[in-house]
Amino acid sequence: MPKTPTRKSAPAAPARAHGERKKSSRHLSLVDPSDRPVAQKIADCIAKAKRIVILGHERPDGDCIGSTVALCSILRKMGREAFVLITDPVPERFRFLNGEEWFKQIAPGETFDADLAIVLDTTDLDRLGVSGRKTFPGAAIVNIDHHVSNTNFGDVNWVDPSAAAAGELVWRLASCCNWKVPQLALEGLYAALVTDTGQFAYSNTTPRILRMAADLIDAGVDPEDTWRRIYLNKTRDELALEARARNSLEVWADGAICAISLTQRDFADTGTGPEDTQEFAGIPRALSGARLALFFYEVEGGKATKVSIRSIRELDACKLAQQFGGGGHRQAAGCRFDLPVKKAIAKFRPAAEAALNGKGQ
Numbered sequence: 001m002p003k004t005p006t007r008k009s010a011p012a013a014p015a016r017a018h019g020e021r022k023k024s025s026r027h028l029s030l031v032d033p034s035d036r037p038v039a040q041k042i043a044d045c046i047a048k049a050k051r052i053v054i055l056g057h058e059r060p061d062g063d064c065i066g067s068t069v070a071l072c073s074i075l076r077k078m079g080r081e082a083f084v085l086i087t088d089p090v091p092e093r094f095r096f097l098n099g100e101e102w103f104k105q106i107a108p109g110e111t112f113d114a115d116l117a118i119v120l121d122t123t124d125l126d127r128l129g130v131s132g133r134k135t136f137p138g139a140a141i142v143n144i145d146h147h148v149s150n151t152n153f154g155d156v157n158w159v160d161p162s163a164a165a166a167g168e169l170v171w172r173l174a175s176c177c178n179w180k181v182p183q184l185a186l187e188g189l190y191a192a193l194v195t196d197t198g199q200f201a202y203s204n205t206t207p208r209i210l211r212m213a214a215d216l217i218d219a220g221v222d223p224e225d226t227w228r229r230i231y232l233n234k235t236r237d238e239l240a241l242e243a244r245a246r247n248s249l250e251v252w253a254d255g256a257i258c259a260i261s262l263t264q265r266d267f268a269d270t271g272t273g274p275e276d277t278q279e280f281a282g283i284p285r286a287l288s289g290a291r292l293a294l295f296f297y298e299v300e301g302g303k304a305t306k307v308s309i310r311s312i313r314e315l316d317a318c319k320l321a322q323q324f325g326g327g328g329h330r331q332a333a334g335c336r337f338d339l340p341v342k343k344a345i346a347k348f349r350p351a352a353e354a355a356l357n358g359k360g361q
C-alpha cells in the first residue's frame, strides 16, 4: 500500500482584519550577493536621474504591469519623479494595481522628456509599442529582463533568464539596495509572479520564486484576493470568445501539435479584442500528448497575425519563434506575421512540424 503522508490539520489562522499588515519580513531571504554589482550600477543611474520613465512591452501582461507599477511606486516612495509609459491600455483585470495616476498614455511618434528610461520585461526596443529609442531622446537606458532572447539594448543590462519574472528582478534589486517596498508594489510583484509562472505551475516555479511569494504574503499580500481579481474577473463576452477559441481547435502531426485560432470576426462578433486572450495559449496546451501548443490570432483589423507558442521542455519554442523574427522563453514564445490568420498558419505550420523533429532547433 502506498504510504499516505500524514497531514496534521493546522489550527485555523485568525482572520486578519482588512488593511492590517504584517511588516516583519520586507527585507528578505532573497539578497543574492552576485546581484550586487549590477544592482549598484542601476542604483547609481537612478540616483543621477531627475526624471525617470519606466516602460514595459506592448500588450502588457501581469508581469509587465506588476513589475513597472512596483518599480514606479518604490521610486516614488524614495521621492523620485517617475512615470510608467504605456501605449496599450492597462487590461481591466490589472487595474486594481491602481497606479493609473502615474501611467502616461503615449501615442507612437510622441516623445517623453526623461533622463533615464528603465525598460522591464522587454526583449528589444521594437517590442515597446512606442517608437522605441526615439520616444525618450537623450535618456540613458537600463534594461532589466528575464527573456533569453533579450538583445542587451541598454546602457546597463540586467538580463537573467533564470528569473521567473521581471518582477523577481525588481524584488532582488529592491532587496539588494535595501529599498522600502510599498503595499502597491508588493501586490504588483505578486501579480507578476502568479501570472508569469502560470499560477505557480510552469517550469520557472523555482524554490526561490516560492520563497519570494511567501515573503510577499508575509508582508501583506492577500493571495486569494489577488487571484480573484486576476482570474475570476471575466465578462460574458470574454467567455464567449473563449468558447470560439476552443471550437477552433486543430490537431496536427498525429496529435503532437495542437492549435487554436481567432479571426478579427471572432473579436468583432463578441465585442472583444486581442487583449482579452492572455491565457488562451493554455487551451491547446491541455491536450494530452501535445508537444507544441499554438495560438494564432488576428490583430490590426485582420492584416496581421500573432502566434503564441508553448512547448514541452524538450522543444525550444524561442528558436521556433526566432525563425520568424519573434522570441521569448524556451517554453513560451511568440512571433508575428503581416498576414491574415489562414495564411499565417500555412506559413508557420511546416516550421512547427520540423521543430518536432529537432529541425531549426
Ligand SMILES: [Mn+2]
Pocket: 063, 064, 121, 146, 164, 165, 166, 196
Ligand atoms: Mn515576464
